[in-house]
Amino acid sequence: MKPIDKPHFKAKKSELDLEQHIILTYFFESQTDPEEAALNLCQEQSTAQWKRVGVDEDFRPRHGAKLLNLEILEVKDQPFFQSSFNKGPKFYNCKATIAHPHINFGPKIPNMLTTILGEGVFYVPGITAIKLMNIDFPETFLKNFQGPQFGLEGIRNLLAVHDRPLFFGVIKPNVGLAPKDFAALAYESWLGGLDVPKDDEMMADASYSTLAERTKLLGELRKKAEAITGEKKFFLANITDEVDKIQINHDIAVANGVNAIMLNATATGLSAARALRKTSKVPMVGHFAGMTAFTHIPFFGVSSRVWVKLQRLAGFDSILFPGFNPRMRTTEEEVLRNVHACLEPLGNLKPALPLVGGSDWAGTLPSLYKKIGSIDFGVVSGRGISNHPGGPRSGARSLRQAWEAIQKNISLEEYAKTRLELQQALEAFGN
């Protein structure tokens, strides 16, 4: 970049109309002068060429992305990953804050993604690795998004549960079960005290278990379980499918008495969720399947925090992401950032219910509760429910018993002395 062009891709916050910009935070690694790399990043993601040949004009004031701040975090001799294109000799880890005028894409998720995570971000001269860590949106932009229809409070109201975390369980075996057998497991788990048994992310409208047949049984059994337990219940049906089938699946599930739906929104596209939000009659839950391919590497891709925020924008009432269990290979800090991204103020958009998932069970509930520090979350237990030695009814009971122990401030081991299902869970899953 020529020295004369550099000031056109820099600004102070006070010089900008912040309502007209989204604020992007990138971590990047460069093998050239960090400031030049950061300014190239601004140029490439906005007005790469800002005038026509032979015309006296300049689109940068209105359309150019502007560097607000740059920090050099570390200077290294080795790149984040080896490649014939990463020559050095030095590599600079940097944090750049950029104001991007949203007129360039408008309030449209696919067009925004094209800009903030597209060719103009991943092929910037000098930059050898880059990750979008955060986005902040002005009210002017947010007001175009519906956000959650029910949100945390709406889900609590529908379930009439206000004083504890919500208990979700994944029906397993996750693939292969006939609808009748599948529905029977969900029914058992409701009777044991689960709030929300759910389809696995891999179980949707399958040839051997159609959504229509499965949800018909589940809708009926849900009402029966509610009558018996005196508690409100959800079944969470996975309606993930080709985009022109999602609305159809929603309508089938809801007509059959299923009262919450799940979408693997990375696999369908976030935009499909936003479209469904306009007509959905029930709470929408977003599953993280597919996200990890671009969120997990420390210095490349997108942070899961950004992906959670975008799902809230798209209209999910509840968002599932990897939890604290070491199997999920996610730092405590990252999990808590995602919890916060569900709950923190975001224009007029409602808070979403954070769902932490991955190898949780009765025995992990105390540390889960302690780490999150509030009751505003859902725990998603898979094998802890379905693989409990007493079956899913006992699995669900063990979760509720673990919560009772927490409320009474008694250790699980102590409480298990008088609670069979908790005792069985500790024996089966405790180390």
Place this chain on the structure above:
Amino acid sequence: MKPIDKPHFKAKKSELDLEQHIILTYFFESQTDPEEAALNLCQEQSTAQWKRVGVDEDFRPRHGAKLLNLEILEVKDQPFFQSSFNKGPKFYNCKATIAHPHINFGPKIPNMLTTILGEGVFYVPGITAIKLMNIDFPETFLKNFQGPQFGLEGIRNLLAVHDRPLFFGVIKPNVGLAPKDFAALAYESWLGGLDVPKDDEMMADASYSTLAERTKLLGELRKKAEAITGEKKFFLANITDEVDKIQINHDIAVANGVNAIMLNATATGLSAARALRKTSKVPMVGHFAGMTAFTHIPFFGVSSRVWVKLQRLAGFDSILFPGFNPRMRTTEEEVLRNVHACLEPLGNLKPALPLVGGSDWAGTLPSLYKKIGSIDFGVVSGRGISNHPGGPRSGARSLRQAWEAIQKNISLEEYAKTRLELQQALEAFGN
């Protein structure tokens, strides 16, 4: 995994009905015994739990993914990336070939992605990094997909060009131009000999340049350019938008006389492209914006080859991916694999036109042609057209002149002595 369970996640090809399986090739890094890690990968991506508690049944024969082959490529002391979860002491780079029964997801892109790139792939015990390198599909599965409607030959027929590469150009400035000014640049490029001027991936239905207004001008000018040049022309309009706007945008563009559409299918979701394919009246071009976040890292995510194949399945007639220019940081091998993925046999699906993009211009055409080794590609030139010192008409001419030189087996430098626009291009862009 218990020793008794291991044989249930292994098979020889000869033991399987290959028409019922897709074949997945993963590179992975493990910090535990590679075979156990590979078998865990099979288990987690299919029947993580294969029976109900207290029921004598086994879903693995029908639903379990099976390890066909495992190679240990390298044993290392350091992981691919540093993380508190990557403890070693040794790290094994492996290549695993897995047969996955497609009954688990059916011929649905989002459900397949959930399975082959979801939680069951990225959170496997022992595996510290993983990348899906390739997929092969049986005819039984492919027959559910329409694939390209026009494909390479259909596009050549529509343009009546059978004896050379196709010349695409991106209108720049990519953002900011008013429709009238934008359309004038496209018109100039047609007159200079471009086949397909196109919207930048960031230019879609913008508030300052609506798709309706822009395509109306472009549709009219295209017909005028065809009349003047005696050549068939495309304008390639970017209809990327929220999924419930894509069909509407297609209809507007086509009604206005625009005769090819582009979709940033990673940003919209591949499924949105497959839905549009059912009704599209014109060739569909897929842009790679957004893909790099998960394809670029050597040992994590998905290969661009898989993403190109999936776009062909979804129905794109032409697929754009990063080309050979060093700015695109893509190895020659990767570019050529993607060219091949467009053209190679894939059931009854038509070949797609490969489009290589990124900093190409007249001067790179000889090496581009030599590397690809055939005329069956499109070159996409951005600044090489729009930033040519003589404007886009001259930019387009310089491309056509470069092709004439190649045909005559004359060096560009020699040919430029009698061709002004090529000479100007070499002066402006040649180092």
